[in-house]
Each structure stands twice: as structure tokens, then as C-alpha cells.
Amino acid sequence: MQILEEKTLGIKSWSPEDRPREKLILKGRASLSDAELIAILLGTGTATMSAVDLAKRILLCADNNINRLAQLTVKDLVKIKGVGEAKAISIIAALELGRRRKSSDADKPAITSSKLAFDVLKSDLTDIPHEEFWIMLLNRGNRVVKKQKISLGGVSGTVADPKIIFKLALDELASGIILAHNHPSGNLEASVADLDLTRKLKEGARLLDIQILDHLIIAEDRYFSFADEGLL
Template identity: 60%
Template sequence: MQEFDNLTEKSAAPAVPVPYAPPATFGIKSWAEEDRPREKLLQKGRAALSDAELLAILLGSGTARLSAVDVAKLVLNAAQNDLNSLARFSVKELMKQKGIGEAKAIAIVAALELGRRRKEAAAPARTTITGSRDIYRLMQPHLQDLPHEEFWVVLLNRANVVMRTVSISRGGVAGTVADPKLIFKEALEQLASSIILVHNHPSGNRNPSAADIALTRKLKDAGLLLDLPVLDHLIFTDQGYHSFADEGML
């Protein structure tokens, strides 16, 4: 019996060692939706994302075993987690990192260069509206010398500082259509506190038409319901303007 056992042991093939393979990480698509970088940015805002998550959005994808966030973390680690250091990396240096090809390296370099240029650019002067004359000067670059009518809306914050000027519609010599839904959609999306309406009369006639008066009343009433007051409606001409607020027509 002992001899049989020995024979069995001698005839058994030696075990072949299996090479170690690290476990594959789960792709970003398998994560909870609120944890995915793109969805997280949409739901919680850009400030809620880490540097690695923002970089992962630029990369777009990872590797077979690394998610885009994992690759982003490796890239940041190579720069000691310092964005200023990362900005000094060349395309070739970035391509030495796992999961970074030429296209991804170029995207990183381009994004960081945009950030550098933004820092260098002087902050634009912010315009505060104190009266109708300020509105007229603000809109001159947009409406001066136009041969057709355009309708614009000026979005203001609580301090009456201009947030944006938005073109709503463009028409012909005789008029243009101002859709209230588009006007208030822009204001609500930008979280404006109040709005100013502006349209031009290419004819040079500053007097409001019956349609201008009716539209102003309609928009004023809608603004009150939405807590977005209409502060003024300016009729712009190359020689001057008509202000509904100044004339007590609001």
C-alpha cells in the first residue's frame, strides 16, 4: 500500500503556477449615477467635483482595468497633486502615464492653457444700471445703425449689475416678435433678479406703438407673477430713446 501511494505521488504532474492578475475595476457606468463625474456636475455643480473627477471628464474614458477617474488620479499623482505642476507637463510627458494617449494628453494641455489664459485676462468691468441713460449706452454697440428691428433683454442681479444682454429676436424694418416664454426662460435660467426690455426703431421714431404698450403691460404682469420685475422698456433709436419708466408708463 505504501508503494502504491509513492507511485501515485511520483506520477502526478507538477502544479503550474498561475500568474497574478490584479482585479479589474468597475467602469464608471456601473457606479451610482450621482457619483459619475458628468452626472455629478449636472446635478451638484462643478464645485462639487474633485480635481480627479474634473480631469476624468476631460479624458472621457479609462483603460480595460482603470476607470477614467483612476487614470486621472495617476496623472495627478505624477504631478504631486498640484495643478500648477501638471500645467508644466508636455504632451510627451503626459503620454508616459498609464492610459494617456496623444489625444488625451493634448486635451489636458489645452484645458490647462485655457485656465492660464483666464487668469491672465483682466476681469471685465461690470455695468451697474442707475437709469435709462445707462441702458442706452449699454445697448449702443448692439443696436446702433441697424436697418432692422431687434428685441433684447438685459438681465440684472439684485444690485442692478448687468449679468447678461440677450438677443431675443430679429425682424424686419416694421417690427419683430418678442416671445414672453423665451424672455423669461433666459431670465430664470440665469437666476436674474430683474429684467429690462429693449428694442430699436430703425425709422428713428421714439414713440411706442400700441403693440409696444400692450407687450410691455403683458410682460410686466408676467414678471410680477414670476418675481422677476420689468424695470424698464427702452425704445432705442440712433438719435435717442424712449423710456417707459421715465415716462411713468410702467
């Protein structure tokens, strides 16, 4: 009995409508799976696996979660067999473009709830392994005037200077400020330091006829609102 050696078929041997690039042209980008989109970024696979198979391996290393994939660095990605530096950089660049698109300031709605504030700020405060402190400045109609990173810290804390915050608010003639920082640990509980800083900023803002409207703690796709919890 003759045993046939199993061979890995390259993408070029697939039907045109199944090849990621051709499929995108024929059926549109929405028809592609995450693995197929990543395969287009990779361009090629390896001697033993197609670009799509390699993309599936990459996704598996991120628990098949695009948000977790966005947290990986070049050093993380090149540890995956078949992924070199060029492929890793292509993936990270594409995910960063997606993050920037989500964080675009164009056509922002009036901020009338903590959920809307979270939607505007979450792309800036997710997928990062350290704490950052941001502010969102609003006009009298509660529309976003500007959002700005105030500080960058370590994995368990960052410092926000009230002088910098109020100078930015005065420069932009802001009527309201929404404070925000992330907790990379995923813990949404407000610390004593968080409560003290919020109180200090609220007292200072009152003297300048500016309102501190909320303080959000963001952890991936979840958030804690000081306003909603009656802590302002």
C-alpha cells in the same frame, strides 16, 4: 507760356510726418483724422487719387459721419469709385470691431438710470436696418448678468416671445429685466403693440418675482424710456 500739367501726388511723396502710417507711429493714433485712419485701412488709393483722398470721398458719401458709414454694406461701398470689394470688407470689419469693443460686457456698472441702460445697449441696436428685440438681465444689485437678442424682425416690427424671455431670466436667476428694441425709422414713439407687450411682460414677471425695470426704444443716438415716462 508753358502750361504745367497738374499731377496728383501719391502718399509716398509726402513728408513722413504727414503720411498716415508714419504719423500714427510718430504722433499717436489720436493725431489722425477719420480720413487718415480709413486711408490706413484702404492701404492704397487709385491712379488718380491718394488713399487719403479716396477716404475723404468715402466719408463724403456717408455725410462725413462715422455712424452713418457703419450702416453701409459692402454693396453700398463698392458703388463708390475707387472702392473694390477688398477695401469695402476692410472698412466694415474695422467698424464691426469698434462696435464689439463698445458692447463688451466687461466692467459694467450698476444700472441705476435709463441713460446707463441705453449706454450698455446702444451699440447692439444702432447701425442696423431692421428691428431687433433685446433684453438685459440684472442681479439684485442691478448689475448686468447678461444681455441677449431675443428676436430679429423686419424694418417695421419684430416679435418677442415671453416664454423665451422668462426662460432666460430664470436660467440666469435674474432679479430684473430691461427690455429694449430699436426703431430704424428714427421714430421714438411707443406703438400700441409696444405698450401691450410691456404690460403683458410686466404681469408675467410679477408672478415669477422678477421686475421689469424699463423698456427702451432706441433710434441711433436717442432713446425713449417707458420708466422715465411713467409707462411701467
